[in-house]
Amino acid sequence: MKVWLTLGRVSNLPTVWTNALAGAVLAGNPATGSVVLSALALTAFYVGGMWLNDAFDAEIDAQERANRPIPNREISRAAVFRGGFGLLFLGIVLSFLNGAHAGLAGLCLASVILLYDWLHKRTILSPVIMGGARFFSYLLAALSLGQITGAVLCGALGLMAYTAGLTYAARQEAHDRLDNAWPLLVLITPLLYALWWTGDALMALALWTGLILLVSFALYRLLRRGSGDVPKAVVTLIAGIALYDAVLIAGAGHALLALLGLAGFVLTLALQRIVSGT
Numbered sequence: 001m002k003v004w005l006t007l008g009r010v011s012n013l014p015t016v017w018t019n020a021l022a023g024a025v026l027a028g029n030p031a032t033g034s035v036v037l038s039a040l041a042l043t044a045f046y047v048g049g050m051w052l053n054d055a056f057d058a059e060i061d062a063q064e065r066a067n068r069p070i071p072n073r074e075i076s077r078a079a080v081f082r083g084g085f086g087l088l089f090l091g092i093v094l095s096f097l098n099g100a101h102a103g104l105a106g107l108c109l110a111s112v113i114l115l116y117d118w119l120h121k122r123t124i125l126s127p128v129i130m131g132g133a134r135f136f137s138y139l140l141a142a143l144s145l146g147q148i149t150g151a152v153l154c155g156a157l158g159l160m161a162y163t164a165g166l167t168y169a170a171r172q173e174a175h176d177r178l179d180n181a182w183p184l185l186v187l188i189t190p191l192l193y194a195l196w197w198t199g200d201a202l203m204a205l206a207l208w209t210g211l212i213l214l215v216s217f218a219l220y221r222l223l224r225r226g227s228g229d230v231p232k233a234v235v236t237l238i239a240g241i242a243l244y245d246a247v248l249i250a251g252a253g254h255a256l257l258a259l260l261g262l263a264g265f266v267l268t269l270a271l272q273r274i275v276s277g278t
Contacts, residue, residue: 011271023141041094048087131160204250
């Protein structure tokens with residue numbers, strides 16, 4: 001069980017659940033059944049994608065991260081491939097249960113996940129591809145309610161930029177250093193959009209304040225370049241995804257639901273102490 005949980009980086013799952021909630025809220029009044037089904041689909045996509053990430057990277061991990069389950073001979077590479085592809089298929093099936101449009105978004109999401117897992121060590125565009133996966137997460141949840149609004153698209157693009165920034169930092173994790181800091185400027189986009197979206201909602205503004213403090217602390221660690229700073233900054237930024245979702249949910253006028261986003265942030269940080277988030 002520990003091997004499967006480690007492969008799936010399950011400590012980060014609350015962030016995909018808050019993605020499902022935020023996408024649904026931005027599309028209109030969220031229906032409980034649709035949100036739950038979207039969250040289950042995104043769970044399958046996330047865990048499946050993480051398993052395939054290890055399967056595709058097995059040879060590189062053997063040199064750079066020999067403690068990962070496959071190079072450590074805790075599980076076979078073939079078994080991880082089977083499990084990963086099986087979970088992606090499950091995610092697609094669950095997406096179609098929310099309607100044809102949501103199913104098509106699920107197919108796009110599965111394609112982006114596969115593209116990232118296959119290419120991410122060989123292209124500088126991998127952060128953008130990973131950002132695309134979170135982009136389609138919002139769209140899948142929104143299409144489960146039958147529509148994509150301007151708020152959904154803008155929120156998804158902000159999440160895409162945020163994810164691209166943290167993925168760029170994560171690429172440096174194996175070497176525990178940050179070669180260039182300027183790509184992290186992409187994080188400004190989601191922060192500015194989230195601030196604009198808060199409007200006059202005090203709770204949204206309070207959550208945004210927490211988000212910018214979190215990002216600032218993570219950037220401080222990345223720029224300090226101390227031992228262990230990069231992985232700690234990366235897992236902090238991953239947890240911040242749920243906080244970004246909470247800001248948008250509160251800004252849309254759903255203060256109580258925004259508390260679920262905040263809970264997702266806290267739960268992610270707590271679970272990362274049990275199962276590594278990277």
